Amino acid sequence: MVQQVTRDIKISVETSFKGTLYDNYRTQYAFEYKITIENQSKDTVQLYARHWNILDALKEDEEVSGEGVVGYKPILQPGESHTYKSGCMLSSPFGAMSGYYNMINLNNAMKFKVFIPSFKLSAPFATN
Secondary structure: EEEEEEOEEEEEEEEEEEEEEEEEEEEEEEEEEEEEEEEEEOOOEEEEEEEEEEEEEOOOOOEEEEOOOOOOEEEEEEOOOEEEEEEEEOOOOEEEEEEEEEEOOOOOOOEEEEEEEEEEEEEHHHHO
């Protein structure tokens, strides 16, 4: 598990390898990540967008941005957390992801970024 705190918002990430898929003579490696966003501040905050940098050992880096996380724009009161699972497909059994969430402090309407720590994606059969 990797963790990082930005502006009193703690991000924790756990990853797992889900399997190998074959499609049109191409091998794809499926990874899942579970992220917990914990509001350790004294204000109410909302996550409204995300930005990912996806590194794949066999492809060019990819950037993905969008609204919310898996269809939600969670509002977190002080002390609350939100956990979700998502995943990605890589062409290689090795990769990594990092990024940030765009958030807003609902007490003062100030927007800010919360950084997602870089985490590795690696298939267990491909590691030393």
